[in-house]
Amino acid sequence: MSKKTEKKESARRASTRQLIGTKAVTEYSLVTYGHGELVFFLVKPSNISVLSEASVGARIYALMTVLKGIAEIEILCLNSRENFEDNKRYLRERMEREDNPVVRGLLEKDLVFLDRIQVQMATAREFLIVIRLRAEKESEVFPYLSRIEKSLKEQGFSVKRADREDIKRLLAVYFEQNVTTERFEDFDGERWIIPDD
Template identity: 70%
Template sequence: MSKKAKQQKNQADSTRSLMGISSITEHSLVTGHGELVFFMLKPTNISVLSDSNVGARIYALMNVLKGIAEIEMLCLNSRENFEENKNYLRGREEAEQNPVIRKLLQQDMTSLDRMQVQMATAREFLLIIRLRNEKESEVKPYLSRIEKSLKDQGFTTKKADEHDIKRLLGVYYEQNVTTEKYEDFDGERWVIFGD
């Protein structure tokens, strides 16, 4: 394939196809390697728990994991990442001759550090179930059993819906945690139907 043909093909491909995503359903992400169902776990602040309670939480998670063979885990930083901004400010500070500007750049870096520390605990923990060739009639009861198992072991969980999945993709691929509603098509919110 020529370079021009590759460019035209890449331009015609959608973002989803470039990421290997076939579609997003109301409860899953469909890829070429199976259908992914996400269970969002609310984290427990283990820093305030006793050693025995931490051990009990680990044992509970172990019970869930050993009962489900096709489980995957994912942890996302559900916060802004300021590293590129801080690197830019460091470079500007080193190149800057004016001491007043250097001081302002240092204050900006300190401000970014404070914001990052305040948001450092914003993590999302996910259990991912990869469905492969399961019959549609068996999927719902299977997922319900997994959710019940998580809740029985004391975990606060929610099966991710379509909006949650789009938000997770935004955080994973772009570190975008500020968007409230993700569009299916770029600029979709500006289209007025019926005119």
């Protein structure tokens, strides 16, 4: 068997976790292949449009202080709502090809509707502080994470360490754009298993 065929076959048999590069979702982290263990802190954003220039400057200075104090910090910004760009692109292409004016009108109304939804959710962003755990001893992890959380709160940030359900939701939004599920399963079909009495 050629290397190309072998590679395709191994990719076909790979689990979803292997394909996205994760080993496990723990109670407080995402364990990855080759990128360490990732701990996420959810940061509630400030509405800077209503803050004075001095207050915005103070928020920037607070973030700078956090970044200088914690060298391992990474910042991530994700959509916390669905993204309709692919659907809108499809509708535009479909409208260009459509000859029937009634169908073209319906497609245009769909496009306007998606635009309206997206505008309503335009500020739906999620800001995350990411810490990569590399060689920390298990006994040192929680005190280390608590110090980081305390440092963020001391600088005025509203922050929460992501738990298992938060991490699964982040992965669902990032990979699937799924924001409608209330509880995410660890295994597909898990909700249908009835434990023995």
